[in-house]
Amino acid sequence: MAETNPAQLNAALANPRADMEALDSLERTLFSLGYAMGEIGSLGPVIDPPKATEERAEALATLQQASVEALCDPAVGALLDRLEQEPELVGKTRMSQIKILKRDRAALVDVPAEEQAEFSRLTVEANDVWRRAKPANDWESFAPYLDRIVAALKSMAAKKDAEKDPYDVWLNEYEWGTDRAFYDRFFSQVKDCVVPLLADCMASRHKPGHSCVDGNFDEERQWKLARDLMSLEGLDEGALWIGRTEHPFTGGPSRSFVIIASHVYQDNLLSNVFSMLHEGGHALYEQNVDPEYRYTSLRGGTSMGMHEAQSRFFENLVGRSEAFAAPLLQRLVKRFPGQLRNVTPHLLYLAENCAEPGLVRTEADELTYPLHILVRYEIEQLLFSGEAAAADVPRLWAQKYREYLGVSVPDNTRGALQDTHWSDGSFGYFPTYALGSAYGTQLKAAMVAGGMDFDGVCASGDLAPIREWLRDRIWRWGRSKDSGELIEAACGEPFSPVYYTDYLTEKFSTLYRL
Amino acid sequence: MAETNPAQLNAALANPRADMEALDSLERTLFSLGYAMGEIGSLGPVIDPPKATEERAEALATLQQASVEALCDPAVGALLDRLEQEPELVGKTRMSQIKILKRDRAALVDVPAEEQAEFSRLTVEANDVWRRAKPANDWESFAPYLDRIVAALKSMAAKKDAEKDPYDVWLNEYEWGTDRAFYDRFFSQVKDCVVPLLADCMASRHKPGHSCVDGNFDEERQWKLARDLMSLEGLDEGALWIGRTEHPFTGGPSRSFVIIASHVYQDNLLSNVFSMLHEGGHALYEQNVDPEYRYTSLRGGTSMGMHEAQSRFFENLVGRSEAFAAPLLQRLVKRFPGQLRNVTPHLLYLAENCAEPGLVRTEADELTYPLHILVRYEIEQLLFSGEAAAADVPRLWAQKYREYLGVSVPDNTRGALQDTHWSDGSFGYFPTYALGSAYGTQLKAAMVAGGMDFDGVCASGDLAPIREWLRDRIWRWGRSKDSGELIEAACGEPFSPVYYTDYLTEKFSTLYRL
Known part of the structure; x- marks a missing residue:
């Protein structure tokens, strides 16, 4: 060229x-x-x-x-x-x-092409081994690959920056400006809040239930609902393509051709609802980057954390709010009038927010989710520091799931083999999932502090004020500003996890009448 | 790179x-x-x-x-x-x-990059003008672009080969080894056969009709039929994706991912049938190139003419044959049992083969089709030789349509503005459409001469012997051999239009009882 x-x-x-x-x-x-x-x-x-x-x-x-x-x-x-x-x-x-x-x-x-190619081959093979190991509960076959991947990542990190801790190198690559010190502070506050909060919720006599939305929901009608939700969320349908796949994701070639792929399950209506609202958040970010950047490296979202902030904002802060339950229910009833005629917005809100310690990250609720991430973050650190090897991971996994979530891990299938990320070589990526949730709560607090009637906007079903706020302060900037800069400019102060812990405490204390 | x-x-x-x-x-x-x-x-x-x-x-x-x-x-x-x-x-x-x-x-x-870029801009603009001019019957707005396109093509041809006639340069690029002398011989034989044959058919008192397949046919069922037909034709469905579009085409990134896009019309069942059989012929060619060539420039079909030979082979020589009417009718009846219960294979065969001089190439039947191409070929030659300019085209068009097809051209919309090709700068491309039909008849004659019971194969509904013959002699070679070589090796003699004219004469003389 x-x-x-x-x-x-x-x-x-x-x-x-x-x-x-x-x-x-x-x-x-x-x-x-x-x-x-x-x-x-x-x-x-x-x-x-x-x-x-x-x-x-x-x-x-x-x-x-x-x-x-x-x-x-x-x-x-x-x-x-x-x-x-x-x-x-x-x-x-x-x-x-x-x-x-x-x-x-x-x-x-700084990493020689041969080393990159070697790593790429290693992860293709590791991913293949992982795919077979997961259903077979076979940690032993995967463990040697995990050790080799960590060693390779450490070697590459040393070539990128010999002075820096190797795990810090990778944390920083996924989320510019972060390191262990940053995440240690963040996760320590999250842990101190969520672990006891979850225990209190589990001990409460007042637990929300989801039976009001249980049932069988026709799949083609659910796909129509998915489109209704994209419209409710405010996506530009002239720049969107929706397809079907097992593992939901948002992708596509450009801001004018955003691809959302998702699934529907006949027996789980809310899975479709929150998958779509989540992916729609990613898609809104991509569609709303300044068109001036479209042919440059500034196109797209600035980081994994900020992307996840948008998706979880629309999934949780909007989607699972009490205020939004009314317009959401209206869309559900339009497609399933017979089945949902006895559901009220409040019942729907309760059904959306059942906290339950579980084994599988991708099925976790809003409260337990960061604890799943915490486990992975701590184990990644131990692997990188050499305090643990792959052989130790199942034991560490079981120990931390018991300590933070209070559950027993019965096998590696639902334990350390559940995620694809490590087999792909993605170390340092998981923490951005939790960080994104926290970014979102700080952004919401800034909206409210700036005078927005957030609940009123959600209740109205017209989310334009929220979109405009985020477009101005986050989306349009693409990659031209980092997450830290964006948060500080949008919120008038640097990132702070307190908004996240306050939000979770208030929401779940009320829901569980603590 | x-x-x-x-x-x-x-x-x-x-x-x-x-x-x-x-x-x-x-x-x-x-x-x-x-x-x-x-x-x-x-x-x-x-x-x-x-x-x-x-x-x-x-x-x-x-x-x-x-x-x-x-x-x-x-x-x-x-x-x-x-x-x-x-x-x-x-x-x-x-x-x-x-x-x-x-x-x-x-x-x-040999063409400077700026000149190519300039030509590319010209055709983008010309195509845009054409798009508006066609429905408006506005030849005047398009004519200056046509003159500029011809001038640009002549200039580029001179840079490619100053010694050669410019139109010959472009004919050769679309179909290696051809020139005006080649096509003049070909079209002269076609004209001498088809023009009087068509006139005799039109004068006959025995005209096939298509009323037995008239009616309204549910569109979703027609899409299922489209898949049935791809299976009947023998496409590898593990390497095929079927989509929906206004103008049918076959494309895609590779032999393992062939894309067919087509349309269905509620009031025209046969349009779907023959669009799919046609596109399926293109797709069979792509899927069956030797996998050894898949990452090389030898992948894909060897020429436009040979590609069209495959598509028209399956559309016409198989698809519109009397022998194939029985297995085809079986598929139609499976999807539309009520509507087609009184149709016999012979009635279906007659309905597929109504010859009718018309104005629009893409709606032409097997007999009149080459005459539409002939008109374009002759006008392209006149434009390149300077004997005509764009302003003369509507008059020439009307004159030639009257002479060859016996029809009056009422406007440019259904006249010289009907096709997109000239606005795209594709001069020398049209003749390959007619040539492909002729290639196909020679290939069929060689199959029969080699001992294949062609009608028996068609009647059985298992086209494997035909596919194997074509795979061995045409498809698998990809671009490694030219059309001329392939025909000569497959048929034991060079290309000859006599198989085409004999085929049309025999088929339509019988159909119209001449």
């Missing part, structure tokens, strides 16, 4: 305008490869026929390699350095692009 | 093994970009939300540019030249790849 041609880039030396053209050209290349990978990767599990797998994998690997090579070309490093010296000429948007491109490049450039 | 890096390629000088690796790497790059364009481009009109258009166009343009740049890199020219000198080391498959890569490269490399 032209923009990675060293001759062309060298010719641009001392010519800032040619440099800017080279930058724009690089961005178009990265955009087009990202667009292709976004479409091919997102649609793969949704529409591809079964035999497509092998050729799709080959195409994706080659496109990914082309993208890495375009960014890691030495001439690009020099180009970005030169342009950074010309902030006035370059302008604010391109300066942000340069910041992000340098960061993306730094995450790739 | 690494493989277009001149430094790397220069380092490979005098090192044939490194050259082969560079070739393989180039092929992977072209495969992955082609895969992406195939998926994005094919799914665009089928599933993309309305707002996706602009970003999709940008991504496609950039991916296309990357593909052209990868192939046109001067180092690639030298690489291919060096490898061509080592046929024994390189082997047969790579030698075929080199032949095709050189040909693809030659089609691009």
